[in-house]
Amino acid sequence: MTLVVGTLTAAPGTKVRGSVRADLGTLTTDIPLTLVNGSTPGPRVVITAGVHGGEFTGIEAAHRLAALLDPAHIRGQVVLCPIANPPAAYGGRLGTSPLDGVNINRVFPGNPEGGPTERLAAWLFANVVDGADAYVDLHSGGIDEFLQDFVGYRLTGDPDLDAKTAAMAHVIGYDDVVVGLHADDGNSHAAAVRRGIPAVLIETGQFGERDPRAASRVVDALIRLLDHVLDGKDSEYPPAREWLWAGFVTSSATGLWYPTVTAGDDVTEGQVIGHVTDPADDTTHEVHAPATGRVFYGMHGLTVVPGTDLAAIAAPR
Ligand SMILES: [Zn+2]
CATH class of the missing domain: 2.40.50.100 (RNA polymerase II/Efflux pump adaptor protein, barrel-sandwich hybrid domain)
Incomplete structure (x- = not known):
């Protein structure tokens, strides 16, 4: 099946890289995307990074994975968006957007009639996140934040969905998984699970670092996750500790x-x-x-x- 995101299309067995223009009302922004459409049909995994500016490890990991993935060896589809919030990533390098001071990760699934950041959230949710069978959002400690690596997910009360999400969170292979008891807020992964899409957050690195080892750690984690979701193949990983x-x-x-x-x-x-x-x-x-x-x-x-x-x-x- 052809994979379509905005104006980008990838036929089965192809990888297409480019950008798609999102209309934010008073301005437009070009969102970089890589579409990997496997030669064999299967689930769709969507990976976003750069939802916050200044969180470079996830951006670097998504960029590297976009180069690595080969559609000939993929069952299903992978959509990679290494810079989901270009105004924040290229502009202020902060958690808030220089366009309007809004933290986009508080307003998902967005509002197509709202301010520029709310419109961007709505565009990302409708065009990139919706339609996924699994969704991963990559974050890091920002330039002014300390952070210990962890995976996060939200409970919804739907036992099947919560079990799928928990399995994704654990197969990533990090030591610590932090669970939120509800999914009521505007984080992208919370909005996604509310839509019925198993979704996790991966937090890696701190102080806005661009440590290549941290990026490798995320790439390895994403490959384990793709093996799990696309191929039902779970590699060995040490048990994680769950936190609330x-x-x-x-x-x-x-x-x-x-x-x-x-x-x-x-x-x-x-x-x-x-x-x-x-x-x-x-x-x-x-x-x-x-x-x-x-x-x-x-x-x-x-x-x-x-x-x-x-x-x-x-x-x-
Ligand atoms: Zn973040």
């Missing part, structure tokens, strides 16, 4: 953030995990862990304002 999100800390003040913990540290509820100091008068606010568990990601940058995410903590499931 237990607490998210945001700054209550404007100032300079001095964390005393980093990714992978275990904390107990109430423990001081850093402080925010106002450079105008040295007023200091202590920041406490809201839950006992492990810090999976947080703010590495020095300057914070009220609402800045400082740390995310998960507890063993």
Whole structure:
């Protein structure tokens, strides 16, 4: 079956690379895509990266995988979108878009009548994500974030869908899988499972690094995932530990953030995990862990304002 995404088409047994123009209302943006249409029919896997700017490991991994995949050896279809959010990836290199300050990963499945980032989310969801049999979104710690590698997925309450998603999350082969108990928000993988598409998030690397070993780790993980979804073939992988999100800390003040913990540290509820100091008068606010568990990601940058995410903590499931 011909694989079509926007104006790009790939006949069976071919790989087509190019870009598709998305209309964002007041401007357009060109989304790079690689379509790999296997010579044998089968499921479709969609992989996006660069939903957030400044998260380079996933972008590099998707770019490498696009070069590696050979349609002659693929059963099914793979759609790779290495830069899903060009304004954020090329412009600000931040989690928010320089077009309108919106974090696209809070507004999926988007709004075709909304602002430019909401329109981009709607375009990606309708043209790239919808129609997938499995969806993977690649993220990393951004330029100002520390992060311990993990796989994330959401529970929906549908036992068959949740089992398929959990199997995908585990076959990736990372040590830690963090589970969200609902799929009610605007993350791309949450919106996808709400649509009935098994979907996972892979978080790898921190500080906006472009470490080639980190990118290789993601490529290897994606190949295991493709083997699982397209060929029903599970390679050996060590069992992962499952975690549940237990607490998210945001700054209550404007100032300079001095964390005393980093990714992978275990904390107990109430423990001081850093402080925010106002450079105008040295007023200091202590920041406490809201839950006992492990810090999976947080703010590495020095300057914070009220609402800045400082740390995310998960507890063993
Ligand atoms: Zn991200």
